[in-house]
Amino acid sequence: xxxxxxxxxxxxxxxxxxxxxxxxxxxxxxxxxxxxxxxxxxxxxxxxxxxxxxxxxxxxxxxxxxxxxxxxxxxxxxxxxxxxxxxxxxxxxxxxxxxxxxxxxxxxxxxxxxxxxxxxxxxxxxxxxxxxxxxxxx
Numbered sequence: 083x084x085x086x087x088x089x090x091x092x093x094x095x096x097x098x099x100x101x102x103x104x105x106x107x108x109x110x111x112x113x114x115x116x117x118x119x120x121x122x123x124x125x126x127x128x129x130x131x132x133x134x135x136x137x138x139x140x141x142x143x144x145x146x147x148x149x150x151x152x153x154x155x156x157x158x159x160x161x162x163x164x165x166x167x168x169x170x171x172x173x174x175x176x177x178x179x180x181x182x183x184x185x186x187x188x189x190x191x192x193x194x195x196x197x198x199x200x201x202x203x204x205x206x207x208x209x210x211x212x213x214x215x216x217x218x219x220x
Contacts, residue, residue, distance in 0.1 A: 096154040107153025108182055114149045115186045123192055129200055132211045139217045151183035
């Protein structure tokens with residue numbers, strides 16, 4: 083039996099008071115990315131010590147979970163674009179959010195690239211470490 087339930091998305095739960103919150107979320111995400119980069123870009127201890135690597139990975143995971151690359155702004159515009167792909171303001175907002183996210187992603191690339199340069203023997207040690215088990219997939 084098929085039932086029809088009217089559905090309407092309340093996107094204001096993601097970005098409330100659009101003009102103020104978009105800027106605020108983007109700025110908070112950018113500040114969090116900058117803080118992560120400042121903490122780990124020059125500190126290469128995470129490449130040789132399991133305890134320090136766990137700390138860096140926890141901070142990276144928290145950054146992505148709480149802020150992402152642009153707060154909820156990109157998600158907001160993506161959903162809004164799904165509802166009305168012809169709206170010029172939504173297209174512009176989505177484009178701006180994408181540019182902001184790409185800028186933040188560029189700042190963070192050093193981290194994953196650094197992980198990829200860990201010597202094979204050290205990688206095996208890290209993979210065997212119980213401390214790093216939650217990040218074994220990475």
